[in-house]
Amino acid sequence: MNLPVLPTALLPRVYELTPDELAAWCRSHGATPYRVDQIRKWIFGKRITDFAEMHDLPAALRQALAAEFSLFPAEVVRHQVSADRTEKLLLKLDDGEFVECVLMREEDRRTICLSTQVGCAMGCVFCASGMLGVKRNLTTGEILEQVLRLDRLLPLAERITNVVIMGIGEPLANLKNLLPALDSLNLKGGMGIGARRITISTVGLPDRIRELALTDRQYNLAVSLHAPNDELRTKLVPVNKNIGIDEILAAADYHFQKTGRRVTYEYVLLSGVNDRPEHAQQLAGLLKPRIAHVNLIPMNGVTELPFVEPTAPRTQDFLSILKQFGIPCSVRKRKGADIDAACGQLRLQAEGRGA
Ligand code: SAH
Numbered sequence: 524m525n526l527p528v529l530p531t532a533l534l535p536r537v538y539e540l541t542p543d544e545l546a547a548w549c550r551s552h553g554a555t556p557y558r559v560d561q562i563r564k565w566i567f568g569k570r571i572t573d574f575a576e577m578h579d580l581p582a583a584l585r586q587a588l589a590a591e592f593s594l595f596p597a598e599v600v601r602h603q604v605s606a607d608r609t610e611k612l613l614l615k616l617d618d619g620e621f622v623e624c625v626l627m628r629e630e631d632r633r634t635i636c637l638s639t640q641v642g643c644a645m646g647c648v649f650c651a652s653g654m655l656g657v658k659r660n661l662t663t664g665e666i667l668e669q670v671l672r673l674d675r676l677l678p679l680a681e682r683i684t685n686v687v688i689m690g691i692g693e694p695l696a697n698l699k700n701l702l703p704a705l706d707s708l709n710l711k712g713g714m715g716i717g718a719r720r721i722t723i724s725t726v727g728l729p730d731r732i733r734e735l736a737l738t739d740r741q742y743n744l745a746v747s748l749h750a751p752n753d754e755l756r757t758k759l760v761p762v763n764k765n766i767g768i769d770e771i772l773a774a775a776d777y778h779f780q781k782t783g784r785r786v787t788y789e790y791v792l793l794s795g796v797n798d799r800p801e802h803a804q805q806l807a808g809l810l811k812p813r814i815a816h817v818n819l820i821p822m823n824g825v826t827e828l829p830f831v832e833p834t835a836p837r838t839q840d841f842l843s844i845l846k847q848f849g850i851p852c853s854v855r856k857r858k859g860a861d862i863d864a865a866c867g868q869l870r871l872q873a874e875g876r877g878a
Contacts, residue, residue, distance in 0.1 A: 533617060536664030537592035538566050538671070541703065542710065552587050562588070567707075567714045570675050597668055601869060609859030610676055613869045616641070616665060620658055621870040624669035624690055626676055626683075627858045634685040635673045637666060639701050640692025643867075645726045646761045647747070649793055651825045652691040652867030655874060660697040666704040670714070686716055689724040689745070691867050695731035705742065718742050724789065726762060729774035736774075736781040744778050745787040745818070746771060750797050751805035759797065772809065779814060786813070791820045792841065794833040803841045807848035817845055817852035823860070825868060 540548065542563065546556035561579055565571045574589040600621070601613040610626045625636040643650070644657040669690075674683055686708065688694040694701050705721055708714045718741035725732065727746050735744070748768070750756035756763045775786045788810065792798045810817065819842060821832035832838070838854060845852040 534591060534593040534596070536596065536668060537562070537588060537594065538667050538707065539662065539664030541707075548591075549584075552584060554581070554584050558584065563710075563713065566594070566671065570671075572675070595668060595672065597665070597672075599672070600873065603859075603862035603869075605859040605862040607858060609862065610673070611859060611862050611869065612669070612672060613873060614669065614672070621873045622661065622665070622669070622691055623867070623869050624673055625859065626673045629856075629858075632684050633677060633681055634687060635670060635683055636687050636690050637669050638690030638692050639666060639688060639694045639697045642870075643692050644696065645693050647726065647749075648759055648761070649791060649822060649825070649828060649830045650867060651828070651871050654827065654867070654871060657692070660700055661692070663700045663703045663707075666701060667707060670704075670708065674714070683714065683716060684720060686721045687724065687745075688722065691870060693726050693728070694723050695725045695728045695735065698731060698735065702738065702740070705740075719784070722787070726760060727766065727771035727774075728762075729766060729770045732771075732774035732778055736778040739781075741782055741784060743784050743787065744775060744782075745789055746775050747791075748788045748806075749791050751802050751809055755797060755802075759793070768809070772813070776813065785816055787816045787818050789818050789820055791822055792833050792838055793822050793830045794837070796830065798833045798837055798841055800840065800844055803844035804848070807845055807850050810850050811848055815850070817850055818855055819852065820855045821857065823857070827871075 641658040
């Protein structure tokens, strides 16, 4: 039977298949399933960019792979390198949509930040990613392509050590495609990135947090709290209206009970909005009974938005109040400020240009 030849961009990414699915594919092509380990090793471990480089596979199998699958169908439309060596890729997908992903370097850490959706439906008022709403979920393959492309920016001796799902989109709204991608990084013959080095950041969707807890994975949970009371939080994070902080904290507690992993609460500091001493005290009151860590994020300026970060002393005051209450906390270091590395900004520019 002659199948129509699809343009490469429309062929499925080979790493979108689970090892079992790939084994079935191998069998259907007369190859033994142990080829799966070889194929995955080439992709996840040896950073090949073409099926032809899979030297230990029979030529016919390589050709079959190349005929039926793609490897890197997205187009890199921008690759920025900042003064601190943070690198950011803007990828154009098959349907012309854009996503961003980032590689950050810090001493012996190599952390990547991934997107999970095209745009975001949550509408947080200080965030660039949600300004155009959400278009669609990313597929498992599109999430993994970000990882593999960032991995190929590293020299041979270096490896990705940490993964944060803090790019464009609400990851828990796309768990069904995200989890297989993360599992693939964990699996033997995958990238060997331990679950405890992977952090999923959420706006705080209680049902989804519980669902994640029930999957028995050891991924870290980060909750974007941003305000210590519902009145203020609903102004900053509109989806809070129908959820409420109590529900979110209860779900995060459940995640902690199930996984034993300390929850991180993210708090973006917006000058004159949520950075008063009373806010810090109220936040400490919420978290005091819990095993939690607070990550203060100074607002990353977005041209179109009116919010700015507080002065350094004001940020330090907020931090010291939390410390006085015994809450473990830190201020996030800014990375790649000179390349608009706060996720969503490049995509916004690209959409504006109609690139
Ligand atoms: N939807 C997920 C992932 C978002 S990005 C979530 O809400 O957690 C990761 C973090 O960056 C979130 O805490 C998000 O609120 C924060 N963030 C978004 N825009 C920002 C900005 N302009 N400056 C600083 N942090 C921002």
